[in-house]
Amino acid sequence: MKREAAAEGGEGEGEKGGENFCLKSLLDKGSVESHRYYLARRTVLEMLKDRGFAVPSCEIEVSLEEVRNKHGQIPEVDEWGVSSLHKENLEMQVLVLFSGPGIVKVNNIRAIAAQIVNKDSLSGLILVVQNKMTSQALKAVELFSFKVEIFQIADLLVNVTKHEMKxxxxxxxxxxxxxxxxxxxxxxxxxxxxxxxxxxxxxxxxxxxxxxxxxxxxxxxxxxxxxxxxx
CATH class of the missing domain: 3.90.940.20 (RPB5-like RNA polymerase subunit)
Incomplete structure (x- = not known):
């Protein structure tokens, strides 16, 4: 499967190089960055749907070409956010945000907190990062009044529940x-x-x-x- 192949490149010798090589092999044209964001966002949408949140199938099924036409080859992380309500409990709202490629510092967490408008109505935040987080940033996350889940983008290139051996x-x-x-x-x-x-x-x-x-x-x-x- 293509998505499995994309993830396997991140293991073994030359982790980043292998991953990039594997991803590039799936592309005729286009940047690795846009492909990584596309795969990770699709997995996040599938994850939210499996958790019972209202996610339209058309959002999951959007193609890589359509994503590139909309967001370009070098994605702006602010454009990739997702907000969704739970289908059975409308009081449950989750927000998904993507961070840039740099190390996540406490100032980044403060910036995220500042951009969240309806904090009181939010029940959860999923933060997709591409790099490590400082200890101060992790402590700052603990101060949020709602649950915060942190995923590395490399862990979302493949939906773990869709592997045929699972x-x-x-x-x-x-x-x-x-x-x-x-x-x-x-x-x-x-x-x-x-x-x-x-x-x-x-x-x-x-x-x-x-x-x-x-x-x-x-x-x-x-x-x-x-x-x-x-x-």
Whole structure:
């Protein structure tokens, strides 16, 4: 798959060079930067939709050529923001912002805080960065009154849930979780664990104590279901 190939270039010897080479190999013309933003933004939109936010399919399916025609070859990060309301809970609103290629410093976080207009109505912020963050910047993020998730753009070049080798994951509602525990007469601590920093847990924005149903199956293996609790 093309998207998987784009991500594999970031591993092994010459990480950045390999990644750039792999991305360039997918392009007839155009900049690596615009392709990276395109892939990352598409994954973010898919992630929001899988979390239950209202994301039109036409936004996800927009082509690289259309994106380049709109944003150009050298993307301006301010143009890539996304804001979305949850389909079932209209009080939940998430904002996605992209940062530039430089190290994220505390002044950058202050600038982000200043540009957020409706802080009171915001329930979450997803910040996509391209470089490391200083310790002061990370501390500043903790001062926000809403949840802030930080993703490296390299981690969003591929949607981890779409890999053909990945089992199916379904986040249980609290009611479904309680029914599961009651059915097997167990406590959540007795379930296999999934770390909150796990790629799947991060993709779905899972909190500690939430349970995910994992379904394994394929042509060579029998259907197998297990449950994991986030810690």
């Amino acid at each position: 089992p199916k994951h379904q986040v249980l509602t609290n009611e479904e979780k309680q029914n599961l525990l009651k059915k097997y007469s167990i406590d959540e601590k007795q379930l296999p664990r999934m770390l909150q920093k796990d790629a799947i847990a991060r993709y779905y924005g899972m909190e500690k104590g939430q349970v995910v149903k994992v379904t394994y199956g394929g042509e060579l293996t029998q259907l197998h279901v297990t449950y994991r609790c986030v810690w």
